Amino acid sequence: MIRNFALVAAASLALGACGDSFDPSSIDTSTYGAGENWDNPGGDWAESHFSRLEEITPANVGELGLAWEYDLGTARVQEATPVVIDGVMYTSGNLGRVYALNAATGEELWTFLPELDMQVNRHACCDQANRGVAVADGKVMVGALDGMLYALDAETGAVEWSVDTVVDHARGYTITGAPELAGNLVVIGNAGAEYDARGYVTAYHVETGEQAWRFFTIPRDPASGEQENPELEAALETWSEDTRWDIGGGGTAWDAIVYDPEFDQVIVGTGNGGPYPQAIRSPGGGDNLYLNSLVALDRESGEMNWYFQETPQDNWDLTATQPMTLAQLDVGGEERPVILHTPKNGFFFVVDRETGYAHAANPIVRTNWADGFDVETQSFNMTMDQADYSQGPKIVYPASPGARNWYPAAYDPTRDTYFAQVLDMGNLMFLTGDPSEAEYQEKFLNAGAAIIFTSDLQAAAATLPPPLRAAIEAEDSWQWVLDQPFSSQLRAMDPLTGETKWAVDGLGWQDRFGVLATQTGLVFHGNSAGTIFARDSNTGEELWSMETGTTIMAAPMTYSVDGVQYVAVQAGWGGGGWGFVPGYSAAYNKGFTNRLLVFRLGGGEVAVPDDLPPLEPAPAPPEQLEGVTPEMIAMGNALFTENCTMCHSNQPRAPLPDLRRMQPNVHAGFDQIVREGLFVMNGMPSFGDRLSPEEVRAIHAWLISVQGPLRERELELQRRGLPLDSQSLTILSNF
Template identity: 80%
Template sequence: MPLGAGENWDNPGGDWGESHFSRLETINPGNVSRMGLAWEYDLGTSRVQEATPVVIDGVMYTSGNLGRVYALNAATGEELWTFTPELDMQVNRFACCDQANRGVAVSGDKVMVAALDGRLWALDRATGEPVWSVDTVVDHTRGYTSTGAPEVAGDLVVIGNGGSEYDARGYVTAYNIADGSQAWRFFTIPHDPAEGPQENPELVPALETWSEETRWDIGGGGTAWDAIVYDPKFDQVIVGTGNGGPYPQAVRSPGGGDNLYLNSLVALDRETGRMNWHFQETPQDNWDLTATQPMILTSLDIDGEQRPVILHTPKNGFFFVVDRENGYAHAANPIVRTNWADGFDMEAQRPNITMEDADYSNGPKIVFPGSPGARNWYPAAYDPTRDTYFAHVLDMGNLLFLPGPVDNVERKEKALNAGAAIIFTPDLEAAAATLPPPLRAAVQAQAAWEWVKQKPFESQLRAIDPMTGETKWAVEQLGWQDRNGVLATQSGLVFHGNVAGTVFARDADTGEALWSIETGSTIMAAPMTYMVDGVQYVAVQTGWGGGGWGFVPRYSAAYSKGNANRILVFRLDGGQVAIPEDLPPLQPAPEPPEQFADATPEMIARGAAMFTENCTMCHSNQPRAGLPDLRRMNRGIHGGFQQIVRGGLFVSRGMPQFEDLLSEEDVHAIHAWLISVQGPLRERELELQEKGLPLDTQSLTILSNY
């Protein structure tokens, strides 16, 4: 089997095992301090960048938000061609985690990308012209999107979809690379048995793990939005599946059950799509603990025998080493605090679930890890020469509670159907103080409250032993939102960026920073490396976004300098990076119009609730958030508010139309609430301006001290 990840980096994961590991050694600990900028390319956007580029024979191919594709000369950055998919911007309404795209697949003369609306495109590798495209969405009445990179498996390309929170049912589809015709499709969870036979025979036993009262109408979840990898040794495609939808099992599958194949690794025969084996990492999911995080394929010595394995660190807090031949877990060790399970039963091959600590169907519960996950989409790297796994790890929880009764939940078409409310532990002590006394007492009486008080979160880059889960070294990150992908090299280096815009090269054995360079652009994506004409380069894409993308951390470059989307490429003896200028100082909010004559306290409260439900996914109402802070609307925007929200006036700018979801009265109430908060915001900011204080929301908390 070829090793890969030499001069070429032929898929987003680098080599055949997608280990984000390079065997190049020109750049090494002895000379890495000489690195500087070789070239940069402006991606022409200011949204999320999560892709790792592909480089083959001196050409770089990469994707940007929405599924844009770029082909560049890998030695100079010269643009060869670009592609922007045509898509209905209404898809923004049900893209839970921004307009992300995690990369392209290259096979023969084609470059393939999945656009946000679920259409898979095959482009001519030389020109970027479309060769074929296919709509991968099975039901457009549901909130399907695509954000992951397609996976090449022989003469097939495989892609999944996102949307578990939005009423979707998961599946993956394989298409023939030659012409885009469908080869097979595998649904990850059953459908309502009243609607007829299941599409796949493996769904028949899976159905027994769902209750008879299952809310099939809401969707069920299990979407495969990332983590699809081809295993050539067994000619199988291994798929990581997503969370249940809605989150609470008491709503989704009343009466319980493991709910297969949620939160599982599923191995499918490449030719037929039939299942070889499955391994469920989080049975009975209530907590959004997906198994869609990137997998790495390798071999490890286990009891004196080399076994083909998967290294997998899903959201649920465990490090799994799973046999690729049969799905058996050789190791399952916690790497963060977990209280949804207190360990893993190796004999039973399942976690020891502790529902008394994590079942929030009868009251709020603090659950570790939280829904952002101990690990998430940002790739890890595995160095087989050191038997070390390098990854960002987030040790954080959240408070989960039901916003209403479990027996009175209606499906919301192509809208959020998560069914649970969440407060992350970094904010929990402050939030708990505002809760009604009985509820506050119930939260603070939980054992996990001590965890919150001792350490609300820990965000680290770690070097981990795969079989034991033990940390060899760790480096603290700037905050819980500072999460990033990793590149490891055979020369003994680990590369990563951070949200403040610094790129680091660290000693793989100690974690010591051997080199760093400031870029002024937030970095989340994993770097990669390649060689052209004997010169080794290291490249990374920059841009803030993803889950919680509207809540831009103040320690990020995106907050202070804007969200510059660039490809930055470094080499030995390169130059300096051009740093974007600071954004201009924030000005006080404009004076709002007069409040509506019919605006009652009840209407304003209703508007606040509807804004939270329908608008906060994009409009976090924080300064520097990337999309407009609607507390800062000028008179013209106020005047056209109904036309913008219901009439689609700004659809061309990416603002979806809500006429089918919100009535004029609904929008009127939302508008009334925005007017009610804009005036006080302006007054507070004028006072801050008088005192010479910065006008961000963090500064408002210190106003009482002056």
């Protein structure tokens, strides 16, 4: 599980100048938490999301009000935490937009929108997310969705340099994470493991953009030649001889990169295997290093210091790419430098930053891929009989959205408490075909498994084929589904034991959010309904809240300008499952206008958007296409599910159009939109290279076939005086 590579002499793949003028001791690690400035999306050198500022306290937090707000100019996902340096706020939005604002007034100083081919939406699995910027040496660095890394002049927003980080444009690489500043280097990873990517991280010189080194996180096909990094030769032994190298393998580092100045190393969290089933990816098994691992790399050379694999033999999309926090903890009477990490897999890890040794690994949700971790042997007690779905469907805990995901946690060292939103949910997983016959789909989803979340499984079970339903109801974990399909909570936890000190229930499993903690004893967070809260750090008691009318997922942050403390949060719906908007969210009820909200003591009220107007019944569809058969409509349904549902959830309240409600002009131009890219500049990619005219015609025929019945049901609801929502449609079906 753990190996130290400190004595490895061979260099990683390194290009460009290797001279180093950065002194790691110049970073003061004796002070924990952010002060007046919030230097990076995590706040301080430890990326703790913890503040030392003292103006806002439990005694006066009730006086908080709006200082200013800024319209982000987009209806798409907002996951970034702003950076504030010397009174200027820098933050990013979807696609890799950047905003520079006066942090005291909200005055816009400049904005940046990268030029990119919107065809990139075809292989962005979880919306157009971007999680922040890095600021250093008068430059603001941001990754764009298409894989370009930009360095912008901090005063003007002009591009100083840009570099293409993608090693192979024939594969589905994107960037969704924030760049990580590591001294005189900036480090960035890529997303795309669900598609056909092979993971890596790259370090560039801040001054010039010249590449310093690149580290691949999994091996390549040995038939292609020697491995790029010497550490990959050892990793190769953990992959089977029959590995499907052509598909990519996964391991992408789409988030969770942190620089540790105490050991002058970059710690990278790596992603899931691609495809998900090991039976396809690496038939015959193996731990498949360095999937789902923490990998510590020497900042200057890119050589590996150590690794720790958090989920061996990954079959379940249980990534290790969730945000890390650096800390010092008393472990058995000895003060140790550690990483606090709560990845998708349901365990809370305390890992030594010097050695990679796991001092603790405690489950914080239900898990059935492993039922424990042995600290002495540094190994998991794997329970593959409960979680290996290669021989039949299995209900696996936790689910692929993870016990934790991209939304940051906060660590308060004064209370030794870790605050985080935690999701306890599973999913049914089963193969979608014979693993030995899996076909590689270039630059497209290669997941290889179907997933149904336990939040929906009881209802979905009735629609499944009887053999599949019988199989899942025979599972021991079926009782878990019946007892509690899911639990979503904000928790205060002890890092070394994982025990919960207090918890507050969320609105639903999609109610996910980042957290800010302060030395004065406050915890700030938002929720999907658009409320921002301040809670007592010791008890979880609500001390202040304000309705904003805009869904909040990103982590709040705090800073000070001229002695005034502000609390800021970026608000907007999106991310994984972004097309499926829950009815309890502000996005569903009030729409998708996104904004940056900044609060101070003595501020005013937030202008809450009006509720969206009632839905109108779907328009009448055109006449069905000539020559359409039931078989053609069935094919269209399947093709829509495979190609379109990632973005078009066909819900009445969603970021992108419900295609069951198309107007006549859209029906008329359907083929030009889907195959010829008529709306590419609006974000709708062309599928001309993937779908034949006959297949597009089948999709269109299916949409026409469902639009008419939808209209009739909604007209009936209207006649009965009921709102046009899913609950009313369910009521109607019972008449």
